[in-house]
Amino acid sequence: MEEWAPPGIAWERDNVGLQIGDATDDVTGAIAALEVTPEVVQEAVKKECNLIITHHPLIFKPLQNLTSKTLSGKLALDIARNKLNLYSAHTNIDFTRDGVNFALGNKLDLQNIEFLHQESGTMKKITVFVPPDYVEPVTNAMTKAGAGIIGDYEACSFQIRGTGTFRPLKGAQPFSGEVGKLQHEDEVRVEMVMPAWKASAVVTAMIDAHPYDEVAYDVYPNEAIDPAYGAGVIGSLPDSMPVDDFIAHVKNSVNIPAVRWTRGHSSTVARVAVCGGSGSELMPAALQKKADAFVTADIKYHTFHEARGIIHLIDAGHFETEVFVVDVIVHRLKKRFEDAQTKFYATSYITNPITYS
Secondary structure, three states: OOOOOOHHHOOOOOOOEEEEOOOOOOOOEEEEEOOOOHHHHHHHHHOOOOEEEEOOOOOOOOOOOOOOOOHHHHHHHHHHHOOOEEEEOOHHHHHEOOOHHHHHHHHOOOEEEEEEEOOOOOEEEEEEEEOHHHHHHHHHHHHHOOOOOEOOEOOOOEEEEEEEEEOOOOOOOOOOOOOOOOEEEEEEEEEEEEEHHHHHHHHHHHHHHOOOOOOOEEEEEEOOOOOOEOEEEEEEEEEEEEHHHHHHHHHHHHOOOOOEEEOOOOOEEEEEEEEEEEOHHHHHHHHHOOOOEEEEEOOOHHHHHHHOOOOEEEEOOHHHHHOHHHHHHHHHHHHHOOOOOOEEEEOOOOOOOOOOO
16 A cells, blocks of 8 residues: 555645554455445454455544544444455545546546646655765665655666765774875765655665765755656546536436536536545646636635636535545455455445535
């Protein structure tokens, strides 16, 4: 899960990862759902699954207590009593490639899907000076820790040879040279990019692999955009369609009897932005990328006013725009562990608390 949706890309105030349980447990079976409910817990027990994977975290805010007086408390206690584990991937699976938003875009038959918005400043660059014979082990260690990935390429680095100088002081244990004497050393300057949240692990791996007792290195902010992560997606329909036909297409695709929407300026829809769940703050990005329509959920009344006559803004339901990621999770885990005997299931229960009538 974390190879695909690293916790480090989650919204900083989110709560992702193992919520309840023991990370050392062997997984007997796993069941995925948008959120955990009493029915999902019962289903996990019945199918002999000791792992529940959800999109929405059960524990989101700091706990004051854990009792049966609240639904979340009852569920947590029930999970613990049945020796189950609960793992949640929330905004990290929203922001990753092929996550929630790609699943929704695919469901709407969008083509040439790309991220709607990507933040700069999520990357850093590390520079370290290494003796030539140690370049490979040092770069290998940094690569294993997560540095040097650019798009579909890994182990990316830039290396240039030069001369480093240093004078070991009393108490130093120099790899080469003598205490008190100025040393000129043949060294290689190695540069690699890395996600900001992996910087600590990369630095630790680099120092462990480096032969010097005092390592000279720099970590810089990097304004490059990581192509693997972003918010929302945008794509094009196979053929443009009249607005009313597109509304019917949305309802049919996400299986919702009605949507809340406001009419934009165009008579047809060809380019569509989407964001599963609460994503109306991305409307400026949708406009900037010339989307005819924006499909999301939890839209406020005044946001509809802002969109009126500008972009077709469609609220297709929180559950309805996110639920497709459950099947994606199951598919990826089955493929990742195809040689294992562990069974992976999507819940058979509709966990949506909302009824339309």
